[in-house]
Amino acid sequence: MNTPYSFDHDAYAAALQERFAYLTDGEESGVTVKVAGRVMLLRTQGKLAFGTLRDSSGEIQLFALSAVAHDFEAFTKLHLGDWVGVEGEVVRTKRGELSVKVGFWQVLAEARQNFGDKWAGISDFDMRYRHREADLWANPETRTSLTRRSQVLQSIRRNLWDQDFMEVETPMLNGIPTGAAARPFVTHHNALGAEFFLRIAPELWLKRLVVGGYERVFEMGRVFRNEGISPRHNPEFTMLELYVAYWDFEDMMTLTEELCAKVALDVLGTTEITYQGREFSFATGWPRRSMAELASEAVGQDVSVHTPRERLVELLNERDVQVHASWGPGRCLSELFEATSEADIWNPMFVTEHPLEISPLARGHRRDPMLTERFEAFATGRELANGFSELNDPDVQRARFEDQARLAAAGDDEAMQIDHDYIKALEWGLPPTAGLGIGIDRLAMLIADAANIREVIAFPTLKPIREA
RNA sequence: GCGCCUCUAGCUCAACGGCAGAGCAAUGGACUCUUAAUCCACAGGUUUCGGGUUCGAAUCCCGAGGGGCGCACCA
Structure with missing residues (x-):
């Protein structure tokens, strides 16, 4: 498929939503813009078609009329996920959706893989992590x-x-x-x-x-x-x-x-x-609390790095911690803290x-x-x-x-x-x-x-x- | 590394020992204001892979692979 090397877009969905918030239902702005992004949804209705365009900023509806849009037939055959560049007037439809009324438009790149269920997205972890590029659009x-x-x-x-x-x-x-x-x-x-x-x-x-x-x-x-x-x-x-x-x-x-x-x-x-x-x-x-202080609170008696090692080992054993022979009292105190207090610090x-x-x-x-x-x-x-x-x-x-x-x-x-x-x-x-x-x-x-x-x-x- | 769970159509999920299904996507069609549009039609599968049990296996068992969670290790 022949696709262009560039597209001279001059507007983003989110900025348009903000700038033309004042348009009333059915009103036309008289302003023409060029937007680009992916077609995420497409609803055709005879000689009308509505698409949802998503770009890096947000979404805006594409509103195509067979009498106005360039190659209307092809527009209705777009695949979900296709990249398109669209030029058209900013209008609000009778039903109240801010839209770009499609004039000239072109496919910038095809989506040959789909982006998952358009409602549920992609939930398979393996797919989401191995193909983050798809996950980013699906979810x-x-x-x-x-x-x-x-x-x-x-x-x-x-x-x-x-x-x-x-x-x-x-x-x-x-x-x-x-x-x-x-x-x-x-x-x-x-x-x-x-x-x-x-x-x-x-x-x-x-x-x-x-x-x-x-x-x-x-x-x-x-x-x-x-x-x-x-x-x-x-x-x-x-x-x-x-x-x-x-x-x-x-x-x-x-x-x-x-x-x-x-x-x-x-x-x-x-x-x-x-x-x-x-x-x-x-x-x-x-x-700011010392480790010894927190461990002492947790075990209900004073412990510190000066507590005899045997006592600390006892306390660790009571908590099913395997004590290594090389551990001195310092390591034992630290392990005691980890076993008793760490997970509770919210x-x-x-x-x-x-x-x-x-x-x-x-x-x-x-x-x-x-x-x-x-x-x-x-x-x-x-x-x-x-x-x-x-x-x-x-x-x-x-x-x-x-x-x-x-x-x-x-x-x-x-x-x-x-x-x-x-x-x-x-x-x-x-x-x-x-x-x-x-x-x-x-x-x-x-x-x-x-x-x-x-x-x-x-x-x-x-x-x-x-x-x- | 160990334990438990999981893997079915492109995606999301049913079927749980007796003909492998649905929705979405895709394909063909209808429709001049839709919002996950709707409607009609059509197509889509070595049920992750390899063994086994059984008259019969997506389903039960064993092994392998991918993934998730927990434990261990660590941040």
Whole structure:
């Protein structure tokens, strides 16, 4: 089929609906416009035809009269989903529907596949995820969710730029997978003859830029973790990490809650969110509670990182948590918190003062050497953000890495490796610095009211289809 | 990785051991104000795939594949 190389459209459906809202039933505007989009519905009635045109902004009716429209016969034979360009006068039909009265029109591209049931759309998950291009037309909620995600990204960038952050990019191909506790994807560079790991976090690179003198940096990009897929996990996901020189973790908590509030306001116009039928507020002033305090409340007795390990193990066993021999009291306390409190945190809250044992990159707490100046933000029962006063003493960092290496030797395949280059970077001097990581997909889920992470990822990771 | 559920026409779904169906889409036709238009006609299937049980299998059993949910891992 011969189709044009371009179409000089000059109007959008939503703008027309607004601009010509004043037209009364049966009134003609005298204004001619050129619109373009897909024909989503088509109703022919003898020498009349009505089509619903959808473009990126919304919908407007096409009203074709056999006496007026170019090639009326062909118009009535359009397929649902065909792209068309239409020129015509803006009118309101007798029945009150704003329409473009079709004059000249042409097919811009055919739809040879249909877009599913015109009422029920496409509900098959496999089809929706493998062919998002069809899902976007068949299910308007999909378009809303992905648009919201984009608006979240835009809002974050704008807010950070406004606060003098510099956006940077750091390597995704890493010789050592580090900056988080996770199993990596492995790949290979032919010319270098070297094994590389897809990054699991950009953390160490970003802090090296702070050593280099950039006081406020952020990176928002993909990280890769070779772990399970679930409604809240995709193997590749988007992480925001930012670092601010001269700040500590208290300052960073304030930035975190302010950023979330701004994003909610920018995208939804309110900080009051309904997620899966239940309300919560992104207004600032989130409670800040220590992990030990929350765990103590949950188990009904005082526990902390100073509680004898045997006592913590007992409490974990009572809750059917399998305790690994390598876990010290810090890890045990953290597991106890996760088993008892985490899932019940619906309203945004900062959980603070994580054990040093589970925080190899965080700076020791100024009041307790067994703890760190770390926080995690939780909302709707899941972790949203993680941050801390950054460990900047190279000798201490070396010792922490060595602890991690011992864990790895004991069989922990998510323990960090020693990164000598990073230690050397710290030897050039990292000023007091606070860092933050936010799982952007998780945030987008809250903003888009999505139950599944795949609803806010255009093309989620799926099993490749094997040829038979 | 483990467990439970699921897969029927292009899409959304029936049939649940006895002739594989409907709506929408598609195809042909009627209709000068429709709104998921309506009406008439026509067509559409190796019931995901491979085995098995049975006189008879979409349906029961075993295996494979895709998907969903839960657990584990994690953000």
